[in-house]
Amino acid sequence: MKRLCLIGLAGLLPLAFSAPASAQELKIGLASEPTSMDPHFHNLGPNNAMRRHIFEGLVAQDAEQKVQPELAASWRALDDTTWEFKLRPGVKFSNGIEFSAKDVIYTICRVPTVENSPSSFTFAVRNFTSVEAPDPQTVVIKTGTPLPLVPNNLATIGILSAQANGGENVKYRAGGCEGLGTPPKSADFNDPAKAIGTGPYKLANYTRGTSIILERNESYRGRAPHWAKVTFRPMSSQGARVAGLLAGDVDFIENPPIQDFERIKNAGFQIAEGLSNRIIYIHLDQFQDPNWKTPGVKGTDKNPFLDKRVREAVSKAINRQAIVDRIMGGHAKAAGELLPYPLFGATKDFPIEKYDPEAAKKLLAEAGYPNGFEVTLGSPNDRYINDEKIAQAVAQMLTRVGIKTNVDAMTASTFFTRRNKFEFSMYLAGWGADSGEMSNSMNSLVVTLQPDKGLGPTNRGRYSNKRVDELVVKAMATVDDAARERLLQEASKLAMSDYGIIPLHFEVTPWAFKKGLSYRPRVDQYTLATEITQVGS
């Protein structure tokens, strides 16, 4: 109330210290800063979210990660390996140049040329055998093998202007384009004059570590965005972010900590939260090589997790709802599979494992461990919401049914390095499905790890099930959406009933902002200024 009075007074009195903000200006506190303004430099959430303000893609993912038209008005698969995109006519870049199919080809050619990319976008344009423009409003892409995710993948690629970068005569060639000219360097895009896209905003100023300022692109093709100027400020520490919001330094922040929700609401601010595409899961070492001794298991010579009954016992011993209610404060959703409904490939009302410690004990006894065994649960302690606390809770629950569990929690950089060297028999981690559909989760976490084929890259439990592999691999080459979804649903059901991986819960992403704003939560956790709306004024 006191604050409301102060706000009221600010309008009447020329208070020396209150800088009146224009109604058209929005200040956002980011939890992590984009590492570059180059749309193709670093495939990372904060970069991709920022990119969408300035550089549009052919297509874009909506709040539920469904692919929607953006620069392409429509698209279709002509056959299993040919995609046709029909472009919107009359679109202009922010410097006035007309957008055409040439720009799409240029962009696809430029992506693999980015130097020193710490995480490249080449995955999205890999395996294209030809990219052609039969007319300026049409792009036809042919792929070597059937790739149903071509539209999803292209949604991550911001389109550059060929002309602005000196690539008017570009010709696509697999393995290296012709006429690309000198593609721009990543650092070039930090200069507003070079960051030319078709998006609703233009870059006005970028000072690394301090702020990113965007201005409305007056020649934007669609409805002009509400905010004339948007300032993004990196505020990586949670406390600083919340204080900045409460003090009125910023209007909108990402990821307020759960324990501050009450305070934020009591101070007259609002919180929006929505399901994310991130699953928190437990992986169990199931490597079948006879010479492999699983690390950290004591009390038995065998690897107990190779026995399905033990995996089932682990799953039944965990009270997911209790974790959601007590540790996550209700801000999470218990999970039965790896992707939440309504995302593509998830099943509506997928059953969630019931908490049943008695059944778990019985299963352990049947499997030959009436007295249980001892195991170490690896976990990061600064990567996911309450990650270490969740690991502690899981350890207690498992200990209760006889699997004596010690938690080894560590900082993320150490954890992932050790995890990737298979140093844990059991580990807790999270997975965000960037593409927003099930083949991403299944292939990354459940399909047998085969580095040479690019399969199962994050299946560090080394679960392996031939039937699941077949289904997922088949799905990844099935262009027909309905058929692919059925295959993925079946694969997921099979993997879950085999307890190849133990899903715990989906994270919920919160945003906090001042009264009078509203935000529709996004599954991909992006903060898009274009979708922050003003209500009631």
Place this chain on the structure above:
Amino acid sequence: MLVYLIRRLGQSLLVIAVMATLVFVAMFAVGDPVDILASPDADQRERDAIAKRLGLDRPLWEQFGLFVWRALHGDLGRSFVYNVPAVDVILQRLPATLELALTGLVFSIAIGIPLGVLAGLKPYSRLGRGIMSGSILGFSLPNFWIGLMLILLFAVELRLLPAGGRGPVVSVLGIPTAAFSLEGLKHLILPALTLALYKSALVIRIAQAGTREVMLQDYIRFARAKGLSRQRIIFVHVLKNIMIPVVTVLGLELGSMIAFAVVTETVFAYPGMGKLLIDSINRLDRPVIVAYLMMTVVIFVIINLIVDLLYAAIDPRVRLAEAKG
């Protein structure tokens, strides 16, 4: 003086070399940057490509050799995360940090010396005792807590000052700075005060002890007997004589304010070098961490050198000894 300088420089170079080796090898042991940098769904091919691009596929000795070779040519490597020279990333943050450290220094002198001298002049008065016990608070309260309380009071409740960040930057003599505008100064006050509180407590104690000692010296009695005014005695004879320990301590503390204002910068989301260090450690941006620590060593060495030169300026005895030796 020249010999002394050369000797000091030689020592400094050795320190820098040892530091480089320690830091580089330690960073190598911490974790694999590819695990943090790569998109989680990157397959092995992509991960290998990243390692190759960043030169991480080579053995340790080769990476170290390359690092040393380049460092000798003035190149401390490119940031993995930003793909610009690591030194540029750090130098870009330097003005912000210098602003903060110097403002903090000014605060700690402005608070510390008057209070310390006052307490030293009247050690047994209520005021003197009050100042000394107050300074204990300055020592013992943790930095981040002070910062949070200041934010709560001045930013959230009173709304007088911003809760964090840096003010609008303008270019003065080619240096981008925020310290010459009202808005910029307002952003500086709280973090600088947070930084200064501990240092000013330190200064109070040193100044108090120094004043008590100096007041008993013969030359003060002599000055009194000569009939000099109290003001002249305090401002000329006392102040000058207590400055040496104060300058030593502040010099070293300035170094740590520049290099390790990590906590303050984090609490205030202040885009300085300390914040950069923390962010870089979290992202395993090795070149930036290594370059940062190397620059820190260099800064400390330089400050120590300046402090030594300042001694000579303040104390003629030092000057004479150096001239002889």
